[in-house]
Amino acid sequence: MTERGGAIVIGGGLGGLWATLTIANASFPVQLFSLFEVRRSHSVCAQGGINAVLDTKGQHDSVQQHIIDTIKGGEYLANQPPIKSMCESAPGLIRTFDRMGVTFSRTAEGLLDQRLFGGVKNKRTCFAGASTGQQLLYGVDQQVRRLESLGQVTKREWWEFLELLKDDAGCCRGILAMNLRSLEVRAFAAEVVVLATGGFGQIYAPNTTTSTNCTGAAASRCYQQGARFANAELFQFHPTAMIGRDKTRLMSEAARGEGGRIWVPRTPDDQRAARRIPEAERFYFLEEMFPSYGNTVARDEASRAIWRVTRQMGLGLRGTDRVYLDLTHLDRALVSTRLGAILDIYRKFAGVDPLDEPMEIFPAAHYPMGGLWVDFERDPDGGMVSESPRNHATSIPGLYACGECDYAYHGANRLGANSLLSASFSGRVAGTSAVCYLRGLGSGHARLRQHDIDRAIARQASQNERLMRSDGPESPFEIHRALGELMTAKVGVVRANPELEVALEELRELDARLGRIRLGDTKDWANQPLSFARQLRDMIRLGTVVTQSALARDECRGAHYKPEFKLSIPEGKFPGDPEFEDYRARWQANNARWLKTTIAEHRPEGPKIDFEPVDTSLYPPVNPRDYR
DSSP, X not given: OOOSOSEEXXXXXXXXXXXXXXXXXXXXXXXXXXXXXXXXXXXXXXXXXXXXXXXXXXXXXXXXXXXXXXXXXXXXOSOHHHXXXXXXXXXXXXXXXXXXXXXXXXXXXXXXXXXXXXXXXXXXXXXXXXXXXXXXXXXXHHHHHHHXXXXXXXXXXXXXXXXXXXXXXXXXXXXXXXETTTOOEEEEEOSEEEEOOOOOGGGGTTSBSSOTTXXXXXXXXXXXXXXOEEOTTOEEEEXXXXXXXXXXXXXXXXXXXXXXXEEEESSTTOOSOGGGSOGGGEEOHHHHHOTTTGGGOOHHHHHHHHHIIIIISOOSGGGSSOEXXXXXXXXHHHHHHHHHHHHHHHHHHXXXXXXXXXXXXXXXXXXXXXXXXXXXXXXXXXXXXSSOTTTTBOSSTTEEEOGGGBOSSOTTSOOTTOHHHHHHHHHHXXXXXXXXXXXXXXXXXXXXXXXXXXXXXXXXXXXXXXXXXXXXXXXXXXXXXXXXXXXXXXXXXXXXXXXXXXXXXXXXXXXXXXXXXXXXXXXXXXXXXXXXXXXXXXXXXXXXXXXXXXXXXXXXXXXXXXXXXXXXXXXXXXXXXXXXXXXXXXXXXXXXXXXXXXXXXXXXXXXXXXXXXXXXXXXXXXXXXXXX
8 A cells, every 4th residue: 555645636637637736736745546648638628718807808897797697607506605716716717827838819919819608798718719628738737747757746547546445533544446457456545635537427428528438436436435415416418519420529609609500490390401591491599589698598598498499399400309500601710710629520520511511419418517515614705715624625524526526616507618617726726625634634633454455455356356257138338328318318408207206216227237237358457348337337326316316306497407397487577567576476485495505415225315505695596587
């Protein structure tokens, strides 16, 4: 076992790299674990940009407006002090990235360029063409490499996190991890662990924009060891995804921000080519349904509108689940400069140039607002205390979480371009908190016993052996496809309690089928089916948390949509009208019941679901947005 001391960071995306950089800069040694080369982390797939109020367009944008947009976009379901601190820190964070050498797109005058993104009315999204995540990740990675060369950071790429090592007091003191090449299971000690392992979109595969490594297995394993999981039911479906035979690929929200228009033919099953359909015969439904925001309406509203137009109105292209995302009316040179990366993706995998013909898109599972529950300490000004060991601490002492695997910033629906911001900011905060935790440790805390470590290693090695020798009729890859189809159909854009109850039964059946699998690969070197089969069980457990949480929340809020419980604003009625006042009373009663964080705790028989209050002290909830 590795010597005690220092920190372990699991995950090499933006959150993990920022945590690593912060801890190592404080002179504590860091071991950085990743399933693959750090530069392949899923942060590189983020395309459109990162939000910060710089007001380079002279629109009188303000940090306060960024805070309000984030809070309202999340339907008030996120604690507000962390949001306040994140939005206030965003401009400085952008300047730090700039000094790191990130190649942001700029105006002709040399200023950082900013574009429009969904759910807002001001241009506050900084970007680097359409490959922003990649440029940000590479910038931070260079800084971590510098510290690695000085011996402050040890990278352990191609290692998979298996479980936490906890002392008798329940504090996290290290991890077990498996070398994905040799399959060696080994213990690593540390005084603090930071989890930054991303989201869990693969429970919806193949209808997801996420990488095949976004299984959520690491967060699921921490949950099964006692970490609380929050707001699992809140999963954002991105409205503009390119449907492919192998996987679903994201067509960035920047396409809408740059002027892209979404439409379908007004005539059902119209077989004409898109360019042959006259303007008068096109249904620009986002512009008609949401005139205040048009095509830049928030993602949950856009996804449900597409769902309604295709599934309920029967206006999908050629009778399929597809609509047009049209860029053909825009300046070709400008679009090529600003959206080059996604244009190349579409050309390569669809064989069509989006500058000549509209893209065909449909909503796909994209981003979980929920994740591991993390704490915060509120300061007198309403933000977070800048240096507190409570910030981003999970319910397991000594374990912190940041990035897409925590729940802290997005409430019921994430604003576009707030993901790269929250990943970077939360990684830095988690790193600072881990440093505070390390500095506060005394010498009298509990120690790990070697025989407990040996027993844990033997248990994990036995599980590997059992899986490799299993000889049942089931394929883990078929079970995974069944999981994705189940979650998409019954726990997707639109939900209903009877279907959720059926989904829970089917998830139990999938879990049982895992006991009858056959890997088809028994070699003890780089056995990919072995790692996948282990992760699949954790995905099913996480799918159960999502479904049980969705069943428990009987309302429509953000990305969680149950039509049976929808509260509709009376048409043509205003404050003072009896019908409007009745609606207001029902809305207030709904908030009193459901404006709470969903908390899941692991039990052998299934997740225990409870609710806890949300801090709305800065901006109390007002009547929900009505784009009409």
